[in-house]
Amino acid sequence: TAAQEMANAAGVVAETQILDVPGERLGKLIADDARAWNADLIVVGTHGRRGFSRVMLGSGAEQVIRLAPVPVLVIRGDETDD
Numbered sequence: 001t002a003a004q005e006m007a008n009a010a011g012v013v014a015e016t017q018i019l020d021v022p023g024e025r026l027g028k029l030i031a032d033d034a035r036a037w038n039a040d041l042i043v044v045g046t047h048g049r050r051g052f053s054r055v056m057l058g059s060g061a062e063q064v065i066r067l068a069p070v071p072v073l074v075i076r077g078d079e080t081d082d
Contacts, residue, residue, distance in 0.1 A: 001016050003016065003043075004016045015037070017033060017037070019033060025063060026060045026063050026064065027060070027062075027063025027064045027065075027066060027067040027068075028063075028067055030042060030044070030064050030067075030068070031064065031067040031068050031069055034068060034069055034070055035069050039069075039070050040070060040071075041070055041071050041072075041073060042064060042068050042070060042071070042072045042073070043072075043073045043074075043075065044060070044061050044064050044072060044073075044074055044075070045061075045074075045075050045076075045077050046059070046060070046061040046074050046075070046076055046077065047076075047077060061074050
């Protein structure tokens, strides 16, 4: 991915994984995979929703933060992204 290429170009060893398991909670899925990988860091993106829309949609990044066995770096996407 582009993010992995940027990290590698900066001298940071990075691996990426796309997880798609219907019916599984995002935070648990990522936390379990991080344990299996012996990850040092989890990086996740967020839309940065607040207020009512966050309550209604939940926050995948928040789930990951609560369940992660390692530090989590959360990156907010551009406000123009949707």
